[in-house]
Amino acid sequence: xSTFPSVHHPYRHLVxxxxxxxxxxxxxxxSSPYCTKHGRMDRSRINVGVYHLQPYATDxxxxxxxxxxxVDFVLCMRNERPALxxxxxxxxxxxxxxxxxxxxxxxxxxxxxKDIYPMDMYLKAAKKWKDHPAVWAxxxxxxxxxxxxxxxxxxxxxxxxxxxxxxxxxxLYPNYASVTENTADxxxxxxxxxxxxxxxxxxxRLIPADYLCYDYYVYSSKNNVNKVPKYFxxxxxxxxxxxxxxxxxxxxxQVNSKLPELWISLxxxxxxxxxxxxxxAENIIWACYTAGWWxxxxxxxxxxxTEQYPKLQQVNKEIxxxxxxxxxxxxxxxxxxxxxxxxxxxxxxxQASAEHTDGCFAHLHATDHSPLVVGSMLxxxxxxxxxxxxxxxxxxxxxxxxxxxxxxxxxPGKTVRAHGGEGEIPVKQIDTDTxxxxxxxxxxxxxxxx
Numbered sequence: 001x002s003t004f005p006s007v008h009h010p011y012r013h014l015v016x017x018x019x020x021x022x023x024x025x026x027x028x029x030x031s032s033p034y035c036t037k038h039g040r041m042d043r044s045r046i047n048v049g050v051y052h053l054q055p056y057a058t059d060x061x062x063x064x065x066x067x068x069x070x071v072d073f074v075l076c077m078r079n080e081r082p083a084l085x086x087x088x089x090x091x092x093x094x095x096x097x098x099x100x101x102x103x104x105x106x107x108x109x110x111x112x113x114k115d116i117y118p119m120d121m122y123l124k125a126a127k128k129w130k131d132h133p134a135v136w137a138x139x140x141x142x143x144x145x146x147x148x149x150x151x152x153x154x155x156x157x158x159x160x161x162x163x164x165x166x167x168x169x170x171x172l173y174p175n176y177a178s179v180t181e182n183t184a185d186x187x188x189x190x191x192x193x194x195x196x197x198x199x200x201x202x203x204x205r206l207i208p209a210d211y212l213c214y215d216y217y218v219y220s221s222k223n224n225v226n227k228v229p230k231y232f233x234x235x236x237x238x239x240x241x242x243x244x245x246x247x248x249x250x251x252x253x254q255v256n257s258k259l260p261e262l263w264i265s266l267x268x269x270x271x272x273x274x275x276x277x278x279x280x281a282e283n284i285i286w287a288c289y290t291a292g293w294w295x296x297x298x299x300x301x302x303x304x305x306t307e308q309y310p311k312l313q314q315v316n317k318e319i320x321x322x323x324x325x326x327x328x329x330x331x332x333x334x335x336x337x338x339x340x341x342x343x344x345x346x347x348x349x350x351q352a353s354a355e356h357t358d359g360c361f362a363h364l365h366a367t368d369h370s371p372l373v374v375g376s377m378l379x380x381x382x383x384x385x386x387x388x389x390x391x392x393x394x395x396x397x398x399x400x401x402x403x404x405x406x407x408x409x410x411x412p413g414k415t416v417r418a419h420g421g422e423g424e425i426p427v428k429q430i431d432t433d434t435x436x437x438x439x440x441x442x443x444x445x446x447x448x449x450x
Contacts, residue, residue: 040136046323047072049285052292056303058083070316084134093136103141111147126162137169146192149206172214175234204245215252229348239279250283251276257296266311267398267442274391274444278375280331318421329377329387337372360386364408370394387448392439401441409434414449
């Protein structure tokens with residue numbers, strides 16, 4: 001029997017209650033105007049990117065392997081025409097780092113970008129540029145201080161006027177750039193703001209881009225007990241900023257390893273991708289495909305595919321399979337269900353709940369009370385269609401993967417369908433408006449209420 005109110009208690013009352021339960025977003029400033037030029041990137045789908053395609057992996061067999069791995073674009077690519085020709089042949093985009101002056105600041109240079117790289121240098125670089133159909137964007141730099149956001153914004157606007165087929169790419173710090181042990185002066189020196197939340201708020205106030213991109217590497221140490229909560233805290237801050245300012249969330253995740261003895265598993269790739277998608281991520285970027293930083297890349301320095309290749313190929317296949325349905329919706333909020341007896345939210349400030357309720361879905365939980373990250377989603381069309389994206393987040397280290405049962409209730413009269421990376425997932429109807437389905441550890445499932 002449905003646990004939604006009967007006709008004697010109108011459904012609108014439940015909606016009002018559910019909306020009150022959603023997190024209150026701060027009053028985020030709007031960038032005005034956004035640079036919304038998409039150029040050659042198809043923003044109607046999830047795009048999967050990778051960092052680094054070194055010269056030893058730019059012949060045709062390697063480019064074909066890149067395509068077969070489900071990669072849509074390459075970052076930190078060089079302006080090398082034969083390689084770009086092959087990328088274009090296989091429908092892979094490039095974001096070039098060696099055309100515009102690159103701002104990768106040291107702390108002592110924060111706030112000095114305008115003096116070191118004045119606009120005239122960018123104008124000269126743009127005049128020399130000869131277009132290539134594989135090039136989607138130009139990289140402006142990496143992890144700027146908020147003190148340099150005003151100049152970044154000016155350069156972004158001007159370069160997107162000068163380069164008619166490209167947008168400007170900029171990647172931000174993760175929240176562990178400023179650790180809690182830092183003094184206020186140290187945080188200001190690195191981030192240009194007192195807190196990471198202020199750093200993101202300044203980006204939204206100043207940078208005229210309709211996306212926000214940053215990187216986070218959960219598995220960059222042997223012990224990720226502290227990294228996972230900060231990962232979720234980081235997602236909460238950036239995703240809420242994107243939701244409030246109508247931006248697209250892009251995130252760089254980890255396929256290689258900092259420690260040679262650690263190899264990221266397929267389920268750990270899924271865990272990263274699907275928790276990010278529960279926060280509405282629309283571009284998933286993996287570091288690193290070839291040598292860039294760290295070790296255990298997808299293609300080693302001899303040009304050979306490692307054990308990471310089939311893992312990355314599989315998770316990218318799943319992401320692309322989910323993309324058409326996923327991109328029909330936009331994220332409105334994210335909740336953490338069943339995390340109370342885990343260390344995965346420790347010191348994050350994030351509140352867990354026993355169930356997820358959002359006005360269309362109610363009482364969503366795992367029957368064994370295992371943790372779930374649940375993103376509420378609303379149709380981009382004006383048809384009031386709702387969905388949730390659920391990741392089973394019980395096993396980030398892939399030590400003991402299990403099968404769980406989800407149970408939930410929907411608003412009356414809805415048709416429920418569930419989709420995973422391998423296709424449609426059977427949904428069992430328990431009674432009029434109550435349903436259940438099975439989910440594996442680290443799996444992501446999109447559930448629609450039509």
